[in-house]
Amino acid sequence: MNLEKKRILILLVSLxxxxxxxxxxxxxxxxxxxxxxxxxxxxxxxxINEDKILRGSITDRDGNLLAYSExxxxxxRRIYKYDRLYSHVIGYSLKEYGKSGLEKSYNSYLVxxxxxxxxxxxxxxxxxxxxxxxxxxxxxxxxxxxxxxxLSGKKGSIVAMDPKTGEILAMVSLPDFNxxxxxxxxxxxxxxxxxxxxxxxxxxxxPPGSVFKIATAIGVIRASNPDDLYNCTGTVIIDGKEFSDSxxxxxxxxxxxEAFAKSCNTxxxxxxxxxxxxxLLQIAIExxxxxxxxxxxxxxxxxxxxxxxxxxxxxxxxxxxGRILATPLNMLAIISGIANDGAMMEPYLVSEMTSPEGKxxxxxxxxxxxxxxxxxxxxxxxxxxREVVKTGTGRNASIKNVAVAGKTGTAExxxxxxxxxxxxFAPFDDPKVAVVVILEEEGSSGGSSAAPIARDIxxxxxxxxxxxx
Amino acid sequence: xxxxxxxxxxxxxxxxxELMSMSLILLYRRDSLDIKIVALAIGLLVVVYGANYxxxxxxxxxxxxxxxxSMLMSxxxxxxxxxxxxxxxxxxxxxxxxxxxxxxxxxxxxxxxFWESLFPVYIAAAYSFFAxxxxxxxxxxxxxxxISIGGIxxxxxxxxxxxxxxxxxxxxxGRDKFSRYKYADYWMMGxxxxxxxxxxxxxxxxxxxxxxxxxxxxxxxxxxxxxxxxANIGLFTIGGIAAYILxxxxxxxxxxxxxxxxxxxxxxYQITQSLFAIAEGSYFGTGLGRGNPSFIPxxxxxxxxxxITEEMGVFTGIGIIMLFMIxxxxxxxxxxxQDSKFYRMLALGITLMFGLQSFVIIGGVTKVIPLxxxxxxxxxxxxxxxxSSFIALGILQGASEKLTREExx
Numbered sequence: 001m002n003l004e005k006k007r008i009l010i011l012l013v014s015l016x017x018x019x020x021x022x023x024x025x026x027x028x029x030x031x032x033x034x035x036x037x038x039x040x041x042x043x044x045x046x047x048i049n050e051d052k053i054l055r056g057s058i059t060d061r062d063g064n065l066l067a068y069s070e071x072x073x074x075x076x077r078r079i080y081k082y083d084r085l086y087s088h089v090i091g092y093s094l095k096e097y098g099k100s101g102l103e104k105s106y107n108s109y110l111v112x113x114x115x116x117x118x119x120x121x122x123x124x125x126x127x128x129x130x131x132x133x134x135x136x137x138x139x140x141x142x143x144x145x146x147x148x149x150x151l152s153g154k155k156g157s158i159v160a161m162d163p164k165t166g167e168i169l170a171m172v173s174l175p176d177f178n179x180x181x182x183x184x185x186x187x188x189x190x191x192x193x194x195x196x197x198x199x200x201x202x203x204x205x206x207p208p209g210s211v212f213k214i215a216t217a218i219g220v221i222r223a224s225n226p227d228d229l230y231n232c233t234g235t236v237i238i239d240g241k242e243f244s245d246s247x248x249x250x251x252x253x254x255x256x257x258e259a260f261a262k263s264c265n266t267x268x269x270x271x272x273x274x275x276x277x278x279x280l281l282q283i284a285i286e287x288x289x290x291x292x293x294x295x296x297x298x299x300x301x302x303x304x305x306x307x308x309x310x311x312x313x314x315x316x317x318x319x320x321x322g323r324i325l326a327t328p329l330n331m332l333a334i335i336s337g338i339a340n341d342g343a344m345m346e347p348y349l350v351s352e353m354t355s356p357e358g359k360x361x362x363x364x365x366x367x368x369x370x371x372x373x374x375x376x377x378x379x380x381x382x383x384x385x386r387e388v389v390k391t392g393t394g395r396n397a398s399i400k401n402v403a404v405a406g407k408t409g410t411a412e413x414x415x416x417x418x419x420x421x422x423x424x425f426a427p428f429d430d431p432k433v434a435v436v437v438i439l440e441e442e443g444s445s446g447g448s449s450a451a452p453i454a455r456d457i458x459x460x461x462x463x464x465x466x467x468x469x
Numbered sequence: 470x471x472x473x474x475x476x477x478x479x480x481x482x483x484x485x486x487e488l489m490s491m492s493l494i495l496l497y498r499r500d501s502l503d504i505k506i507v508a509l510a511i512g513l514l515v516v517v518y519g520a521n522y523x524x525x526x527x528x529x530x531x532x533x534x535x536x537x538x539s540m541l542m543s544x545x546x547x548x549x550x551x552x553x554x555x556x557x558x559x560x561x562x563x564x565x566x567x568x569x570x571x572x573x574x575x576x577x578x579x580x581x582x583f584w585e586s587l588f589p590v591y592i593a594a595a596y597s598f599f600a601x602x603x604x605x606x607x608x609x610x611x612x613x614x615x616i617s618i619g620g621i622x623x624x625x626x627x628x629x630x631x632x633x634x635x636x637x638x639x640x641x642x643g644r645d646k647f648s649r650y651k652y653a654d655y656w657m658m659g660x661x662x663x664x665x666x667x668x669x670x671x672x673x674x675x676x677x678x679x680x681x682x683x684x685x686x687x688x689x690x691x692x693x694x695x696x697x698x699x700a701n702i703g704l705f706t707i708g709g710i711a712a713y714i715l716x717x718x719x720x721x722x723x724x725x726x727x728x729x730x731x732x733x734x735x736x737x738y739q740i741t742q743s744l745f746a747i748a749e750g751s752y753f754g755t756g757l758g759r760g761n762p763s764f765i766p767x768x769x770x771x772x773x774x775x776x777i778t779e780e781m782g783v784f785t786g787i788g789i790i791m792l793f794m795i796x797x798x799x800x801x802x803x804x805x806x807q808d809s810k811f812y813r814m815l816a817l818g819i820t821l822m823f824g825l826q827s828f829v830i831i832g833g834v835t836k837v838i839p840l841x842x843x844x845x846x847x848x849x850x851x852x853x854x855x856x857s858s859f860i861a862l863g864i865l866q867g868a869s870e871k872l873t874r875e876e877x878x
Contacts (some may be wrong), residue, residue: 004690004691005805007689008801008817009801011686011689011821012798015825016794016797018824018832019790019791019793019797022790022831022837023791025837026747026778026790026835027787029748030748034747034751035748037744037748038748040730040733040741040745042733042734042745043749044761044764045764
């Protein structure tokens, strides 16, 4: 082959490689990128249909209307009955700024009628009905309103659920925003440093503080002797760092049960070392750390460090400080799992989807995430949680005539003002409601500020929520 | 050149394709059937089938390139008609004129033999086209590459591309003649760079890239002095960097190529709209008439590929790329079989032109390379583009035949 022919062939091959790159990129784009590009809110195609389609309505568990659409002059308009109450759960659907919350995650159901089978999609394509499916939530409207009222003026979150089913009964995050005026206020809201657009219940990552002692307690039961007495002197120095108790004089001689009720830091910090990092990590994973908990909303994953960074770090982990971070929803799943005898149910927000004609298209099935601990551990842990409210740090959560169990937490954080936690459930013998309250940078203890709010939530839930729908 | 397969079979397959796509158009417009659609349907069938038939009688050269082009222009005109029926009919008219020009250039290239000796004429013609553009030019879509004479708009650069191929073919095939002059290679390079510079002034970056590509490709094959090639590549690199630093419109192209999303409602509007359309199309497209290609600016012109992908799917898009790949393959094959050096170079230059132009614009609208405005040959709407592409194709057709009267070098 002469030089000219060789060069011609090289040129041909390079052009063909160029075309092959185009084909390769188009395939890559279609497989991996197209979905995200298509859903960009600047894509006018997303809206051309939605202007004509009436989004389905959203109701609470009792059928109270929360959001619906109305057509005026052929243009669909979304109406939210409550300005702020559902700003993080239902979210918004705005042409200008996109979608959030269930409006986003259930968009295809809200705009599309009937089941999403191939045949129905084809029928829909040829003859669009113009009305979307309806959603029925697990939320109880009166409990939701109560939760927001109890939280008002504070920063933080309240989440409540039925521990036996996983139905979320209330989910409030403050500060929030007004969905009906969001367009006008977008700049102020989106730039607000207190992050009102952020759903603290599912996205907020907080050090769990003493609530995490639930995990450490399981570790003590498994790896150490829970009946061994420990002498608390108020402080303990681990690897040069001092861990101290709120009670500076010390709690004296303690078993696990007493240490848990009094939330003794020195006890759990010391015991964490006996348990060891890998065992504690194992328990944290069992409780849902380092794994995404999906409820159809933007959410973060709770973190338990997978690497060991020495004794000080491990001791801090034992009392829920250090590098551990948890979402309120995750803590709710944990306390619910214990309430439900170790069966951790998957939390969910939407119970049913119905067609515009009222036919049920899909109902959410209750799902077990996993079985936590063995029955001995859980029975003992439940008794310990009961004792916290009866005689320990959580006394402010107790209700007359109803046995409440729970755990308080006061989490130190870089702002210097403690987060106040309470996670609990009631009634003790037949748990119907589990609740988590976190007050961000409240500056007081979980027992004094979060526990009374949790109590009021549980009272309201037990009196008003129809659990047997 | 003897055809291995009976030429009638692919022609009939093409007819089948045309019939099916026409029924699709009829179905799409079933509610508003009018004379326009019928005219388009019959017109396209007659033109495409007729032209292929006549060609098979006339030429003993490569019959596949015209079949490939028929396929491309059919897909193109269906899409253009779907976007605007008036433009569709106009495009049909342009195709008829273009096919006429194809036969015209085919005859002229095969029957006349003075093409090799017109080097100074080509140079003069190229510069006068540039001068015309600069003096009479209108700015359209950011580039000054249109001139209007008596109400007819015209893009001289489309024609200059073909002239460039002739200039290069003359130069490289007549090396003996030119080697009398000292630094002939550098003089040639200077001329080509002056063209590219003029295109830069007109802000016609796409065409500038094609000029550069054709020149570098032919230089790579035929220049014995490798120093010149190194000089060319070095100059190109320096020029590219200088252009990026000096010209804002070049910088914008690069920025919106690297990440168009922050500029979604201004500088990055075109490319993001194009990506939306391609994403919307998915594998099989939304179906003819069911997408929204009108959201893309210049949907029937520079961005026709995105419009086609939206409604006919990425598989059709890949099909179009493959058609260009086969066209390029046939073009190179024609060159390899051609004994006359001059015609061989013409074939190579034209094939490079089709190949590079389709690569640059498809790569541009899919964000593989920075976007520069160009038409997709045979597919995009536009008189000058259709005309110049068919003239070039006619030359390629001529070059595919055995031209015995040429002295074989």
